[in-house]
Amino acid sequence: MIWKQASLLAGLMLAGCASLEGKPTATSPCAFEQVWDTSIAALEGVRLQKADKDAGVLETNWVEVEGSAHAGVMQRDVNKERVRYVVEVKRKGRGAAATVLQLREAWSPMGVLMRQWRAVPGNPKEEAAVAAEIARRLKEKGC
Amino acid sequence: MRRLAIIGALAACLLGSAPFEAAADEKTEKALEERIRRLEKLVDELIKHEGQEAREGKEKEKEMKAGEQPLGVGSTGSGKLIYAKPFVSSPRTTVGGYMDLQYRLFNSSKSTGVGQPGTGNGSSSFDQQRFVPFFYSDITDRLKVASELEIEHGIRSKSNEGSGIEVSLEFATIDYLLREPINFRAGIILLPVGKFNLLHDSPLNDLSDRPLVATAIIPSTLSEAGAGFYGTFYPTRLSKLDYELYVTQGFNGYLKNGTPVITADAGLRDARQRVSTVDDGLDNNNGKAVIGRVAFSPILGVEVGGSGYFGSYDPASKRPLAIWAADWTFQRGPFELIGEAAWVYVRDNSKDLNGTPFVDPTSPAGHLLPQRMDGYYVQGNYHFMPQFLRRWAPSYFTEASTFTGVVRWDQINTNSEFSDTKRERLTLGLNFRPISDTVFKVDYQFNFEDGKNNRIRNDGLVLSVATYF
Numbered sequence: 214m215i216w217k218q219a220s221l222l223a224g225l226m227l228a229g230c231a232s233l234e235g236k237p238t239a240t241s242p243c244a245f246e247q248v249w250d251t252s253i254a255a256l257e258g259v260r261l262q263k264a265d266k267d268a269g270v271l272e273t274n275w276v277e278v279e280g281s282a283h284a285g286v287m288q289r290d291v292n293k294e295r296v297r298y299v300v301e302v303k304r305k306g307r308g309a310a311a312t313v314l315q316l317r318e319a320w321s322p323m324g325v326l327m328r329q330w331r332a333v334p335g336n337p338k339e340e341a342a343v344a345a346e347i348a349r350r351l352k353e354k355g356c
Numbered sequence: 357m358r359r360l361a362i363i364g365a366l367a368a369c370l371l372g373s374a375p376f377e378a379a380a381d382e383k384t385e386k387a388l389e390e391r392i393r394r395l396e397k398l399v400d401e402l403i404k405h406e407g408q409e410a411r412e413g414k415e416k417e418k419e420m421k422a423g424e425q426p427l428g429v430g431s432t433g434s435g436k437l438i439y440a441k442p443f444v445s446s447p448r449t450t451v452g453g454y455m456d457l458q459y460r461l462f463n464s465s466k467s468t469g470v471g472q473p474g475t476g477n478g479s480s481s482f483d484q485q486r487f488v489p490f491f492y493s494d495i496t497d498r499l500k501v502a503s504e505l506e507i508e509h510g511i512r513s514k515s516n517e518g519s520g521i522e523v524s525l526e527f528a529t530i531d532y533l534l535r536e537p538i539n540f541r542a543g544i545i546l547l548p549v550g551k552f553n554l555l556h557d558s559p560l561n562d563l564s565d566r567p568l569v570a571t572a573i574i575p576s577t578l579s580e581a582g583a584g585f586y587g588t589f590y591p592t593r594l595s596k597l598d599y600e601l602y603v604t605q606g607f608n609g610y611l612k613n614g615t616p617v618i619t620a621d622a623g624l625r626d627a628r629q630r631v632s633t634v635d636d637g638l639d640n641n642n643g644k645a646v647i648g649r650v651a652f653s654p655i656l657g658v659e660v661g662g663s664g665y666f667g668s669y670d671p672a673s674k675r676p677l678a679i680w681a682a683d684w685t686f687q688r689g690p691f692e693l694i695g696e697a698a699w700v701y702v703r704d705n706s707k708d709l710n711g712t713p714f715v716d717p718t719s720p721a722g723h724l725l726p727q728r729m730d731g732y733y734v735q736g737n738y739h740f741m742p743q744f745l746r747r748w749a750p751s752y753f754t755e756a757s758t759f760t761g762v763v764r765w766d767q768i769n770t771n772s773e774f775s776d777t778k779r780e781r782l783t784l785g786l787n788f789r790p791i792s793d794t795v796f797k798v799d800y801q802f803n804f805e806d807g808k809n810n811r812i813r814n815d816g817l818v819l820s821v822a823t824y825f
Binding site for chain 1: 450452453454488490492502504527546554555557559560586588593594596598653656756791792793794823824825
């Protein structure tokens with residue numbers, strides 16, 4: 214029984230390591246280094262929390278953004294949201310690809326929700342916008 | 357005041373001198389000139405004073421716009437003082453609340469479980485169960501104060517024989533944010549035992565009544581005074597691990613005269629600090645409780661949590677009380693599966709303080725007081741919104757509106773050594789949220805006591821509305 218539960222937990226944890234498959238990707242014939250540098254440049258204005266070039270992973274700090282939902286019957290503008298971007302740069306053939314993931318959390322001063330941030334789905338449009346920006350900058354480089 | 361004096365002097369000068377002027381035809385031109393000079397001087401002084409007042413007013417307005425300085429006691433006048441409270445004008449504080457109202461219609465007036473709302477002397481009743489104002493203050497970027505003040509069954513104006521009006525702080529905490537993985541929290545803390553206790557607000561829940569396990573085994577709202585740490589780790593790209601760890605006051609298992617309060621009928625509910633008979637909610641012993649919860653979310657929509665409570669409940673602090681709990685949340689598309697299980701061990705509760713076996717006064721079968729309790733609930737939710745409703749009445753059924761179908765199974769046993777202390781419940785529900793923070797609920801409960809032998813027919817309908825404001 215314990216083994217069953219442990220394997221279930223392990224399965225769930227492995228799911229947490231899942232790849233960013235299906236997320237918006239900027240693919241380019243540019244070299245890995247160029248895609249890496251361009252991805253960093255595209256995240257300008259946001260502090261990087263991690264930049265592991267060997268693993269090809271960029272992670273930004275949390276940035277507060279406008280909340281998408283209003284609070285209570287009075288629909289007050291007091292809810293907060295924050296986002297963090299993870300960009301995974303991988304070699305692909307002669308070029309490279311940068312895949313973008315947005316992690317989003319929400320907070321509300323409403324009752325017990327004021328105790329902590331909770332995870333909510335990322336915004337696919339904003340993920341796509343970051344990927345498009347990387348692609349645009351790479352295109353400008355003309356490689 | 358100064359301005360009034362000047363105006364008064366002017367008036368006196370103009371009016372008071374009129375008879376004198378009438379009689380002054382024969383006075384010399386010199387006297388008239390003197391009077392004109394005096395008037396001119398007074399007018400100049402008045403103009404200067406008004407200019408100074410205007411400048412001061414602008415400066416004050418600037419200060420208020422900056423939001424740096426709340427109105428102080430300088431805003432004089434009894435009518436103004438109330439508006440001088442910083443919490444009213446400060447943009448750093450949010451004041452809100454939630455409230456609910458239920459209509460309960462049951463087969464009988466029998467209780468449907470410990471901590472569960474009743475129907476009074478009849479079998480049906482309106483019940484305004486909770487009115488909970490809350491206050492949240494962003495004192496600085498690192499310092500936050502959060503609180504919920506609960507007024508239960510607030511229609512009563514004073515305590516009565518049956519039950520007193522309940523006004524208490526559900527939680528009131530000072531948070532000092534250090535880093536994402538570790539933050540300090542002190543105050544009256546909502547205990548992280550199971551998940552329901554942390555998310556007990558009526559507008560958040562899809563059924564009107566709380567799960568049985570969350571009222572008898574983990575007696576929500578369960579909060580105690582204490583301090584500790586909480587934080588979040590992000591072990592992988594998609595996963596999240598939250599923890600909370602506190603040291604708090606602990607349960608009090610006895611009345612002042614030594615009468616035990618942890619019974620099969622009440623579960624742990626009457627041993628909470630918030631109903632403790634020790635003055636001012638102070639500790640009944642030297643022992644403190646340690647409470648912790650770890651919740652792991654491998655991906656968005658999946659979370660499993662484990663929590664524990666370890667303390668002592670007797671005056672000598674020799675008898676340990678432990679609660680273990682597990683909780684789970686799985687969300688995929690419109691489906692949701694949530695639940696919680698808990699086990700309690702109250703060592704030596706079956707004996708009185710002298711060590712003599714003690715019969716549970718609430719047990720018709722004459723069992724000893726419980727040492728072990730257990731319970732769980734499993735709840736399935738399905739969120740949906742018929743499109744024809746949106747087309748038919750788009751202003752009522754907006755993008756933010758949703759219906760939820762709910763089914764929940766509850767089971768608890770407040771004395772695990774026996775089966776006649778077992779309670780079971782099946783609840784079917786449907787609710788409508790015009791916006792996510794407001795909900796209209798319709799629930800039907802099938803209540804069982806000892807499911808096989810002594811079923812008491814107290815099934816019932818609960819209609820309720822709850823909203824944040």
